[in-house]
Amino acid sequence: xxxxxxxxxxxxxxxxxxxxxxxxxxxxxxxxxxxxxxxxxxxxxxxxxxxxxxxxxxxxxxxxxxxxxxxxxxxxxxxxxxxxxxxxxxxxxxxxxxxxxxxxxxxxxxxxxxxxxxxxxxxxxxxxxxxxxxxxxxxxxxxxxxxxxxxxxxxxxxxxxxxxxxxxxxxxxxxxxxxxxxxxxxxxxxxxxxxxxxxxxxxxxxxxxxxxxxxxxxxxxxxxxxxxxxxxxxxxxxxxxxxxxxxxxxxxxxxxxxxxxxxxxxxxxxxxxxxxxxxxxxxxxxxxxxxxxxxxxxxxxxxxxxxxxxxxxxxxxxxxxxxxxxxxxxxxxxxxxxxxxxxxxxxxxxxxxxxxxxxxxxxxxxxxxxxxxxxxxxxxxxxxxxxxxxxxxxxxxxxxxxxxxxxxxxxxxxxxxxxxxxxxxxxxxxxxxxxxxxxxxxxxxxxxxxxxxxxxxxxxxxxxxxxxxxxxxxxxxxxxxxxxxxxxxxxxxxxxxxxxxxxxxx
Ligand SMILES: [Zn+2]
Numbered sequence: 001x002x003x004x005x006x007x008x009x010x011x012x013x014x015x016x017x018x019x020x021x022x023x024x025x026x027x028x029x030x031x032x033x034x035x036x037x038x039x040x041x042x043x044x045x046x047x048x049x050x051x052x053x054x055x056x057x058x059x060x061x062x063x064x065x066x067x068x069x070x071x072x073x074x075x076x077x078x079x080x081x082x083x084x085x086x087x088x089x090x091x092x093x094x095x096x097x098x099x100x101x102x103x104x105x106x107x108x109x110x111x112x113x114x115x116x117x118x119x120x121x122x123x124x125x126x127x128x129x130x131x132x133x134x135x136x137x138x139x140x141x142x143x144x145x146x147x148x149x150x151x152x153x154x155x156x157x158x159x160x161x162x163x164x165x166x167x168x169x170x171x172x173x174x175x176x177x178x179x180x181x182x183x184x185x186x187x188x189x190x191x192x193x194x195x196x197x198x199x200x201x202x203x204x205x206x207x208x209x210x211x212x213x214x215x216x217x218x219x220x221x222x223x224x225x226x227x228x229x230x231x232x233x234x235x236x237x238x239x240x241x242x243x244x245x246x247x248x249x250x251x252x253x254x255x256x257x258x259x260x261x262x263x264x265x266x267x268x269x270x271x272x273x274x275x276x277x278x279x280x281x282x283x284x285x286x287x288x289x290x291x292x293x294x295x296x297x298x299x300x301x302x303x304x305x306x307x308x309x310x311x312x313x314x315x316x317x318x319x320x321x322x323x324x325x326x327x328x329x330x331x332x333x334x335x336x337x338x339x340x341x342x343x344x345x346x347x348x349x350x351x352x353x354x355x356x357x358x359x360x361x362x363x364x365x366x367x368x369x370x371x372x373x374x375x376x377x378x379x380x381x382x383x384x385x386x387x388x389x390x391x392x393x394x395x396x397x398x399x400x401x402x403x404x405x406x407x408x409x410x411x412x413x414x415x416x417x418x419x420x421x422x423x424x425x426x427x428x429x430x431x432x433x434x435x436x437x438x439x440x441x442x443x444x445x446x447x448x449x450x451x452x453x454x455x456x457x458x459x460x461x462x463x464x465x466x467x468x469x470x471x472x473x474x475x476x477x478x479x480x481x482x483x484x485x486x487x488x489x490x491x492x493x494x495x496x497x498x499x500x501x502x503x504x505x506x
Contacts (some may be wrong), residue, residue: 002031005399005437006045010054011406012037013417014393015061015377019370021417027059029399032210032437033388037395052432056407058417061391062122062400062433063345064380067245067283067304067333069158070126070142071100073112074458074465075338084251084313085168089483091338093475094164094183097132098468102141104461109142110454113149115343117446119427120402122435123152125281125304125333125384127218127245133189134159134197140204147209150440150448152400154384155205156218156245157197160225161188167224169253169260170489174482191229198236206240211387212436216281218245222270223257234275243281243302243385246270249292250284251315252499253490260493267292276301281383283333285323286316286499293319297326302383305375307351309335316499317359320352320367331380332372346427349376353422358501369418403432 006029012022014037026042028035028049036044045051072091079090100108116124128142134157146153164183165172172180189197198217206215217233219225225233237244248266249255258266267288270276278300285296285303296303305318323330332352334340340348353372360366381391390398404411408429411420433441440448 004035004045004049005029005052005434005439006042006049007052007054007059007401007403008042010057010059010403012393013058013060015373016392016394026054027393027401029401029434029437032399034393034395034397034399037393052403054403056405057431058404058406059393059401060404060421061377061393062402062435063120063376064331064384064391065116065121065124065333065343065345066331066375066380066383067281067306067335068112068124068126068343069129069336070109070112071129071131072336072338073108073343074462075336076341078469079338081312081314083253083487084315085253085487086480086483087313087339089479090472090476092129092131093472093479094186095475095479096472098471099133099135100131100138102137104464105138105141106145107454107457107461109145110149110449111458112337112343113145113151114446114449114451114454116345117149117151117433117441118430118444119344119346120404120430120433121151121345122400122402122433123380123384123390124154125216125243125245125331125380126153126155127158127220127283128155129158129220133187134194136197136200139197139201143205143208143213146213148448150212150435150438152212152435154214154216154243154386156216156243157194157201158218158220158245159189159194160220161191161194161229162224162226163188167221168486169257170486171482174485174489179479179482191226191232194229195232202240210436214242214384214386216243216245220245221247221254222266222273223254223261227273230270230275231273234273237275237279238277241279241385243383244275244279245281245283246275247283248285249287250310252287252495253487255287255495255497256490256493259495265289265292267295271295271299279385284310284315284318286310286318287495287497288319289497293322293326293328296323297328302329302331302379304331304333304383305352306333306335306339306348307355308348309339311351311355312339312341317355317501319359319499320356321360321365324371329379329382330375331383332375344427345376346425349373349422369416369422372422373418399434399437401434402430404429405431
């Protein structure tokens, strides 16, 4: 019979559909899921159960990092603020050719796991990119780190496969011939090579670690892959009912790209190619118009909202309430340590709870704290398409539970629990993190990872990484003037809508 764990006498925020809260109640956990919950539920526990005293603690569902790129984990503070198109030029330069070593990829992934588990993030949806090509060794290193850390992870292979200049408007005409030639000669993975990587990835890792690890698919963005590959991934997502990650209309320039290169919005483009459906995980969705919102809503897809990343790279403000009124499921993510300069989902939640106040003067439409908390938990779980119900505290749900110390300053004095979770908490009140019924952090100590050893190894790799960043910079610098011209030319192209908080300077 499975070992039981009982959390006794905790304050409980279930974040269920009725937003049920208990001033004092118990949770009985067995076989990785919640068996019973409520006042007096501990009476149903068997003798010999592991008992956690919940007095003075808040139990709530673990957070879901709804959109994340673990390859950015070494890049806190590494890059300044600039628009996405220039930012990516320095983060993943198209003329760069150095592959990460498996050990570096392991430590890099583990560093993110440590930061997330300590703050009560129990699930992560990692859209894992590879520079310059996907290798099985790097994929396995990433997945081993997730297996060892004890976090729940759904991971993709995010790998563009068209020449860089095809991903943008105007760039081909702006580049001098010799740079265009070098860009055209960069080795790209074929559709068949990438689908082969997915075959091995799925065979080795989908459902591994007792179902805690899952595979998903990613095109990165629809303009970054061949239409045939875009559709092949769509077939895999549908057959396996797994998420299909696609960054769409993150920036204004991408709206111009849709008009210039495809003659339609990129949302309409994926719809017309048959890959916008309930498996679709549409990331950002900022520069969408009303027709796009109707297509998103009709498809049953989820949207990932990453407001700190959107602020750092000046992408604009997602129309949160319009998506919500259309009935679209929204989750919240960090995006990555390079655009977030941290992996703190509580900070992202606070910004999500604030930024829409300057995006919409109708103050009745500003997000409410419980909506942010729901997006952080069941919204993220729904977008990950996990087979077991997750993201709420209720019988039958996955036991992904965190305990927060209500004696911390964030909750002293306690005026409004939901508001203080969104606007006061920074992750430091989390004392216990449980994933699938397994305690991975107990009294602020990680049980699955030697945190100090990983941090020491990360510091020892920092020199090698800064050399890599120097090479990235020189690979990017020669292209920068042409990307800047492209950005300015796109600014001069009307798109018929505005998602910046301030009016565009003419
Ligand atoms: Zn992203």
